[in-house]
Amino acid sequence: MYLSSSRSQDTATGIGRTGPRTGAAITGNVIALGLVSLVTDISSEMVTAVMPVYLVAGLGLSILQFGFLDGLYSGVTVFLRLAGGHIADRFAARKTVAATGYGLSAVSKLGFPAVGASVPGIGTLLAVDRAGKGLRTAPRDALISLSSTPEAQGRAFGVHRALDTVGAFTGPLIAFMILSAVATAYDAVFVVSFCVGMVGLLMMVLFVRDRPTPAGESARTAASWRAGARLLRDAPFRRLCLCAALLGVATVSDAFVYLVLQRKLDIAAHWFPLLPLGTTGTYLLLAIPAGRAADRWGRRRMFLAGHAALGGVYVLLAGPFDGLALLVPTLMLHGVFYAMTDGVLMAAAGAGLPPALRTSGLAVLQTGQAAGRFVSSVAFGAAWTRWGPERAVVWSGVALAVAVAVSLVVMGGARLRGR
Numbered sequence: 001m002y003l004s005s006s007r008s009q010d011t012a013t014g015i016g017r018t019g020p021r022t023g024a025a026i027t028g029n030v031i032a033l034g035l036v037s038l039v040t041d042i043s044s045e046m047v048t049a050v051m052p053v054y055l056v057a058g059l060g061l062s063i064l065q066f067g068f069l070d071g072l073y074s075g076v077t078v079f080l081r082l083a084g085g086h087i088a089d090r091f092a093a094r095k096t097v098a099a100t101g102y103g104l105s106a107v108s109k110l111g112f113p114a115v116g117a118s119v120p121g122i123g124t125l126l127a128v129d130r131a132g133k134g135l136r137t138a139p140r141d142a143l144i145s146l147s148s149t150p151e152a153q154g155r156a157f158g159v160h161r162a163l164d165t166v167g168a169f170t171g172p173l174i175a176f177m178i179l180s181a182v183a184t185a186y187d188a189v190f191v192v193s194f195c196v197g198m199v200g201l202l203m204m205v206l207f208v209r210d211r212p213t214p215a216g217e218s219a220r221t222a223a224s225w226r227a228g229a230r231l232l233r234d235a236p237f238r239r240l241c242l243c244a245a246l247l248g249v250a251t252v253s254d255a256f257v258y259l260v261l262q263r264k265l266d267i268a269a270h271w272f273p274l275l276p277l278g279t280t281g282t283y284l285l286l287a288i289p290a291g292r293a294a295d296r297w298g299r300r301r302m303f304l305a306g307h308a309a310l311g312g313v314y315v316l317l318a319g320p321f322d323g324l325a326l327l328v329p330t331l332m333l334h335g336v337f338y339a340m341t342d343g344v345l346m347a348a349a350g351a352g353l354p355p356a357l358r359t360s361g362l363a364v365l366q367t368g369q370a371a372g373r374f375v376s377s378v379a380f381g382a383a384w385t386r387w388g389p390e391r392a393v394v395w396s397g398v399a400l401a402v403a404v405a406v407s408l409v410v411m412g413g414a415r416l417r418g419r
Contacts, residue, residue, distance in 0.1 A: 029147040030156050032207045033140060034163030036200050040102060041164050043197035044129075045171030045280075046189055047109060049273035050179065052255040053262070054186050057269050061119065063259075067381015069123055070255050071374045080134035081370065085142075085363025094139040094146075094359055095210040101136025102204055105129050106197030113187040134370075138363035145350035145358055146211040153351045154299055157343030158291020165284040168276070175273040231353065231361045240300065240349055241368045243407040247307060248372020249379075250400035252314070252393070254279070256380055257334060260317050260389045265327060278328065282335025283342075290339040291347065299348035300411055306340025307404050309333045314397035318390050345369075 055061045055069065088097040108128040115121025141157075148156035178188050232238045258275040261267065267275070294302040312333040316326055346362060353361035376396075383392035 026152070026156055026159050027147045029209050029211070030144055030160055031163070032203075032209075033144055033147075034160040036102070036204045036208060037140070037160065037164035038167035039203060040105070040197060040200035041167030042171040042174065043109070043167075043193045043200060044105060044133075045168045045276065046175040046178075046193040046196070047112075047129075048254075049172035049175045049276050050186060050189055052259050053269045053272040055122070056259065059122075062385070064381050064385045065119060066255075066259075067377050067379075067384070069119070069126060070253050070381065071377030080131050081138055081363040081367045082360075084135040085138040085360040088139040088142065088359040089357055093210070094143050095204070095208055097359075098136040098139040098143070098208075099201060099204045101132040101134070101139075102197070102201045104132030104135065106132075106194055106201055108132065109190045109194040109197060112190045138359050138366055141346045141350070141362050141366075142359035143208070143211055145346070145353075145362070146355060150351040151295065153347040154291040154293075154295035154344060155288070156291070157347045157350075158288040158294075161291070161339075161343040162284055162287040165280050165287060169280040169284055172273040172276045172280075176270070179270050179273065231357060231364060237349065237352070237361065237365075239410050239412075240345075241365050243304075243403075243410055244345060244365055245368035245372040246403045246406060247400075248369040249375050250307075250396060250403040251310065251373055251376055252380055252396050253373065253377050254334075256377070256384075257313065257317070257330070260393065261327065261330060263389055264317070264322070275331070278331025279334040279338065282332045283338045284335075286336060286339035287343065291343055294340075294344045294347060299344050302344050303341050303348060304404060304407055304411070306337050306344070307400060309336040309340065311397060311400055311404075313337065314393050314400065318393040318397065 052066065052070075055066055056063070061069070084097050084101065088094040105128075108125050111125045111128070112122070115125060144156055144160050145153060174192065175189050178192060179186075182188050232241065254276065258272065261275060262272060290302065310333070313330055316330045316333070321329075345365070349362060349365050350358065380392055380396060383395055387395075
């Protein structure tokens with residue numbers, strides 16, 4: 001079911017092909033989705049950039065409490081991704097489900113000023129925000145995949161992620177400017193974020209077109225919970241899901257990477273929103289080249305190689321480095337990691353999934369990864385509390401090395417090398 005022919009298998013994995021059409025055109029729908037993500041990421045990254053310092057320095061939460069909330073930020077999407085993917089496929093309503101998710105995330109920003117320092121209130125709002133992300137991500141990525149040829153999956157996701165990252169780059173800058181003007185008035189950041197998020201939702205409604213499932217394919221592969229679960233019977237897709245979840249457990253969240261940097265370099269709170277710019281700037285430059293390279297040399301291979309850059313981040317954070325020698329390489333390698341893994345993972349799976357179940361399949365893949373990252377955040381927060389940030393990073397590095405080694409075996413090291 002997962003791969004209908006040897007030709008489609010080569011396309012989906014990037015292995016064994018001899019001449020991919022990397023010059024295939026990027027469709028207008030992909031561009032529209034990229035622009036929606038650009039605006040939405042301005043909104044979301046304004047909040048994401050200030051949230052760690054807002055919770056830890058502004059509200060006085062402990063690292064353990066922050067670890068739980070950060071894990072919740074990822075983990076709450078676990079089952080909603082599956083539900084959203086199923087609904088989107090079952091009713092061929094990918095655009096509607098995605099738009100609902102965008103709306104939930106935007107509205108949640110208005111609640112932060114109201115709940116103040118209430119940890120349950122903050123947790124609830126983070127859950128609503130991530131519920132929105134959980135609902136929208138798989139349908140959006142399915143629309144990108146269905147709007148692109150099999151040979152250009154990596155390039156299409158690269159273009160989308162590049163536009164998305166422009167927003168991720170702009171959001172922290174706006175947050176920094178607001179905090180520079182009004183000191184620690186975080187409420188202003190939340191209100192502006194809401195307004196920008198609503199613009200993104202309007203763009204989604206007006207400019208993005210849904211992609212209906214072909215009638216013959218719909219009849220052959222009717223969307224259902226059972227049909228979605230059957231996708232895991234296919235060995236290549238099952239292995240990819242397993243490895244994504246395992247590597248997710250070993251991936252320290254962005255917020256913790258920036259908090260470790262802040263502690264080691266004694267960065268003032270009002271400068272904190274600028275830290276993500278190093279990551280997103282590098283990601284922006286490399287997203288499209290990484291997507292093209294993945295189409296040519298193998299998407300799964302690129303996905304695993306990207307975790308070597310994450311390993312470099314861990315070495316720098318745990319080592320005796322300081323000043324710019326720590327700051328610049330860490331943020332650059334963090335951006336390289338995302339460029340080589342984020343859209344590439346979706347491209348590795350997308351082309352081989354049946355169109356009628358594409359959203360469900362991507363949701364299954366993303367759910368495993370989100371569950372792994374929930375475990376990572378809670379475990380890292382506990383390890384930091386017990387042993388300190390450097391030793392927590394060391395343990396994460398050990399976990400990453402084991403996860404990469406297991407993934408090489410699971411996905412077939414010989415096939416990856418032979419590409």
